[in-house]
Amino acid sequence: MAAAGTAQADDGPDVGAGKCQVVKFCVDVSVPGETGGENQQASSQGSGGESKLKCGYTKIDPEPPVSAKELWKGADPKKSDLYFYSCSDGGQNNPDGFITVPNGQPPQQQANPQELAQQAVDSMTLLRPDIASPKAAGKYTVGVPMWMWVNQSATTFGPNTASATAGGITVTATAKVSKIVWQMGDGSSVTCNGPGTPYEASEGMTQSPTCGHVYSKTSGGSQGGKYPVTATSTWTIDWQGGGAAGQLTEIRQTNVQVAIGELQVVR
Numbered sequence: 001m002a003a004a005g006t007a008q009a010d011d012g013p014d015v016g017a018g019k020c021q022v023v024k025f026c027v028d029v030s031v032p033g034e035t036g037g038e039n040q041q042a043s044s045q046g047s048g049g050e051s052k053l054k055c056g057y058t059k060i061d062p063e064p065p066v067s068a069k070e071l072w073k074g075a076d077p078k079k080s081d082l083y084f085y086s087c088s089d090g091g092q093n094n095p096d097g098f099i100t101v102p103n104g105q106p107p108q109q110q111a112n113p114q115e116l117a118q119q120a121v122d123s124m125t126l127l128r129p130d131i132a133s134p135k136a137a138g139k140y141t142v143g144v145p146m147w148m149w150v151n152q153s154a155t156t157f158g159p160n161t162a163s164a165t166a167g168g169i170t171v172t173a174t175a176k177v178s179k180i181v182w183q184m185g186d187g188s189s190v191t192c193n194g195p196g197t198p199y200e201a202s203e204g205m206t207q208s209p210t211c212g213h214v215y216s217k218t219s220g221g222s223q224g225g226k227y228p229v230t231a232t233s234t235w236t237i238d239w240q241g242g243g244a245a246g247q248l249t250e251i252r253q254t255n256v257q258v259a260i261g262e263l264q265v266v267r
Contacts (some may be wrong), residue, residue, distance in 0.1 A: 057083045057107045060098075075100035085109045093148055101220035111167030119164040120173040121237055121248060128252035129231040130156040133199065135256070136226075142215050142262045147208040148182055149196025150231065157195055158235070171241030175250070178236040184213050185227025185258065219260040226257040 060082040064071050071082060081103055086096035101107050130151040140146055154160045158176030165171075182190040196211035207214070219227045234248040 049196075056087075057099075059083050071098050072100060072142060073098070077122065079103055081105075087112060094126075104124060107196075111168060111169040111242065113171050113239075113244040114246060116164040116166055116169060116171035116241065117173050117237070117239035117246065119135050120162040120171060120176060120239065121250065123162045123164070124160045124173075125155050125157045126158075126160065126173055126175055126235050126250050126252060128254040129177075129233045129257055131231055131254055133196075134229060134258045136223075138258065140215070140258060140260050142218055142260060144214070145205060146176075146213050146215065147197065147199040147203075148190070148192065148211045148213065149198050150180065150233075152195050155256040157233075163241075169242035170237055173237050173239035173248070175235050175237040177233045179234050180211075181232045181234075182211075182213070183230040183232070184215070185219070185222065185229050187218065189211065210218055215260045218262050219258065224257065226259045229256050230254070 038124065063077060063082055066072070066077050072080070079102060082102040083099050084096070085099050085107070085250075099107055117217050132149050132151050133147055134140060137237065150157060159173065159174055160176070161174045163170055163172045177195075178193070180192050180195075182192065184190060190211065190213050192211035194210055199208070215227075217223055222228070230253060232251060232253045235252065237248040237250065239246055239248065
């Protein structure tokens with residue numbers, strides 16, 4: 001939380017939490033309960049449950065002079081109270097700033113762009129990979145290149161765009177799968193930076209140019225006689241709005257059982 005105090009005349013011109021204002025007004029970040037103002041706590045919740053973001057308001061008392069126009073932002077100091085608004089989720093670049101409210105009225109919770117971005121993401125219904133190959137019913141052979149790819153849609157691969165609005169702020173987020181990591185069940189892992197390339201019969205025995213694997217032994221020794229294959233997609237979400245921008249990540253996973261056989265040579 002923030003506590004306010006009057007700066008000395010020789011204080012520097014740095015502006016921001018923990019530093020003195022040009023107008024000789026200083027805001028110092030301190031633990032709740034110390035002297036310096038009336039504290040009001042507020043916590044934000046997103047659609048996915050309780051948010052880690054915790055916000056608070058500290059009433060500035062004594063108030064800065066009328067000449068501190070960048071703090072009052074056009075409000076009449078005689079009819080307004082000044083609060084310092086700050087949020088923290090344990091990370092960096094959390095929002096803060098000064099807000100004014102009519103005398104005697106409590107401050108209204110400010111909309112947080114990052115929280116709105118998460119609400120936009122939650123509304124997208126981002127799903128796990130829609131595996132087209134390999135299929136559980138498919139027939140695959142040791143030494144024969146396997147081509148892996150997924151079907152693409154807005155909810156399984158992207159791009160997917162949604163917006164959320166609150167407190168006069170609109171944040172728009174765009175999500176797309178940036179990579180898919182395939183755990184092949186034989187101890188190997190393949191990272192593909194795209195959906196993969198669909199196989200065509202004309203390709204013959206060539207390897208996939210974008211996403212493939214070659215098994216060196218059968219799945220006969222695995223449980224159920226099949227390899228457990230897992231495709232894990234990483235959704236990268238870029239968002240902007242409310243004077244801020246950032247990036248979020250979502251993870252989704254699909255499992256499939258694949259049988260790998262061996263060609264028998266008849267002599």
